[in-house]
Amino acid sequence: MTQSDYGLDAARTAMVFFDALNAYLHPEDPAKRAAIDALGIVPRFARLNRAVRAAGIPVFYPAADHRPDLKDFASRVVDLDHEGQPGDPRPRMTKPPEVSVAGPAREVIPELAPQPEDYMIKKHRWSSFFQTHLELSLRTRGIDTLMLAGGAVEVGIASTAYAARDLDFNIVILRDCCFSARPDVEAIYMDRVFPIFARVLNADEAIGLIRPA
Numbered sequence: 001m002t003q004s005d006y007g008l009d010a011a012r013t014a015m016v017f018f019d020a021l022n023a024y025l026h027p028e029d030p031a032k033r034a035a036i037d038a039l040g041i042v043p044r045f046a047r048l049n050r051a052v053r054a055a056g057i058p059v060f061y062p063a064a065d066h067r068p069d070l071k072d073f074a075s076r077v078v079d080l081d082h083e084g085q086p087g088d089p090r091p092r093m094t095k096p097p098e099v100s101v102a103g104p105a106r107e108v109i110p111e112l113a114p115q116p117e118d119y120m121i122k123k124h125r126w127s128s129f130f131q132t133h134l135e136l137s138l139r140t141r142g143i144d145t146l147m148l149a150g151g152a153v154e155v156g157i158a159s160t161a162y163a164a165r166d167l168d169f170n171i172v173i174l175r176d177c178c179f180s181a182r183p184d185v186e187a188i189y190m191d192r193v194f195p196i197f198a199r200v201l202n203a204d205e206a207i208g209l210i211r212p213a
Contacts, residue, residue: 006199006209007209007210007211008057008145008147008172008206008209008210008211009145009211009213010052010055010056010057010210010211010212010213011056011142011213012142012143012144012145013057013143013145013146013147013210014057014058014059014060014138014141014143014145014146014147015048015049015052015057015058015059015060015147015149016060016062016128016146016147016148016149016150016160017045017049017059017060017061017062017108017112017149017150018062018128018148018149018150018151018156018157018160019062019063019064019150019151019156020045020061020063020108020109020112020149020150021063021064021105021106021107021108021109022104022105022106022107022108022109023105023106024036024151024179025041025042025045025109026042026109035181036179039179041176041177041179042109042111043111044176044177044203045109045111045112045149045177046111046112047203047207048149048174048177048203048206048207049111049112051207051210052147052210053115054212055210055211055212055213056212056213057147057210057213058117058118058119058141058143059112059114059115059118059119060118060119060121060128060134060137060138061108061112061114061118061119061120061121062121062123062128062132062134062156062160063106063108063120063121063122063123064106064123064124065106065122065123065124066124072124119134119137121133121134121137125159126155126156126159126160127156127159127160127162127163128156128159128160128163129160129163129164129167130163135167138169143169144168144169144170145169145170145171145172146164146169146170146171146172147172147174147206148160148161148164148171148172148173148174148178149174149177149178149203150177150178150179151178151179151180152179152180152181152182153178153179153180153185153186153189153190154180154182154185154186154189157173157178157189158189158193161173161194161197161198165197165198170198170199171194171197171198171199172198172199172200172201172206173190173194173198173199173200173201174201174202174203174206175190175200175201175202176202176203177203178190
């Protein structure tokens with residue numbers, strides 16, 4: 001059997017853009033912006049967005065959401081931060097997310113331009129499913145397959161993918177539409193971890209498998 005034998009039925013597939021926010025994809029820090037630009041991920045997001053909409057695939061935007069006073073954020077004792085740095089001292093307490101305060105940084109990037117029919121999923125932890133309405137919305141649409149894009153790979157993409165797997169969804173992880181500050185870790189997930197419970201495809205490969213509703 002080949003990938004083409006398992007096409008993506010638009011009527012049963014959802015596009016999930018995870019944390020596709022200005023804070024992460026249009027960061028103010030010049031070095032981080034240069035790194036994102038070098039990936040070419042935003043143009044691929046835009047191309048993927050056009051393709052799924054043309055096919056009638058519903059679009060979901062799980063995005064970080066916290067109270068300004070961070071009363072809903074739980075700091076934990078860890079060894080490394082999200083970028084794999086030990087910090088001083090070690091162990092350390094986790095820091096609040098960059099997108100704690102509402103504003104442009106917490107908005108979906110303009111290249112994806114959310115539409116009225118899209119699903120905005122306010123999430124409070126890494127997983128898009130944890131105490132959100134994502135599963136309910138997917139079930140009521142008769143969806144059994146998720147296409148995942150966004151970042152970070154080892155944080156939100158991984159936790160969302162694990163949750164989707166345990167809820168019996170089929171999963172397609174779009175390798176060239178995912179990102180991480182830790183390329184070595186990203187490669188391990190894409191090459192060794194995700195393939196045991198999901199398909200790992202590039203955006204163009206996935207677009208080629210879409211069967212319009």
